[in-house]
Amino acid sequence: MRRLIALSLTALGLSACVATTFPETTQELRDMPRGALAVKSEEFMVARSVGAVMNTFQTRGAACLHFDISSTMYGGTMVGGMRSSVNMQDVYRPRFESSGSTRTLVVQHYNRANIGNPGWYPRFVADVTPAAGGSKVTLYGPGLQSEFIREPIRAWARGDTRPCPAEKY
Incomplete structure (x- = not known):
């Protein structure tokens, strides 16, 4: 019975x-x-x-937005008393786009553990x-x-060249 419950919870977690x-x-x-x-x-x-903002984004993006974050996630005790773990490596890279009068900085993300959606995504x-x-800056991303x-991107838009995000890791 415990095995069935453990397998059911694992299947539910993976489906999510x-x-x-x-x-x-x-x-x-x-x-x-x-x-x-x-x-x-x-x-x-x-x-x-727009040109000044994008120059700062390109300079700081090249210096700061090429980074990897490695971590290990541990799950609860599995059947047989073993603990599960997943090694994660989040990779970030900048990309620049242009459409009409809009210039865009895209911070791309890649993680091999993304089941069902492998590859880079914004x-x-x-x-x-x-x-x-001046310029209007619109930011989109997870909270x-x-x-x-x-x-840092907020600060770079204003011309402040504060430390890179990766320096916190």
Whole structure:
């Protein structure tokens, strides 16, 4: 009976992982309903040109957004008293896009443990568009899980070249 319960819980947990879909394009991330996967968007104005903002994004992105985070997740006690573990390696890389007057910084994410959605996907997007007196910056990405990326990008948009997000790891 214990074995059946353990197997049922494992199957339920795996099905939840497979059912979670991640956006595969920057537009899919922008279009996700707020609250889905805890996606958060914010908009703010900066007194800098689109070119100046993107120059900072490209300089700091090249220096700061090429990083890996390794971690191990441990599960509960499995059948037979063994504990399960999964080694995770999150890989982040910047990419830059342009469409009309909008310039975009995309922070791509890759994790081999993403069951059902292997490959790179956009983890965080920063759109920069011209506005009166400067630029409008719109950020899209998971709420708390991307704060370590969101905070420096906010600062970079304003011209502050604060430390890289990876320096916290």
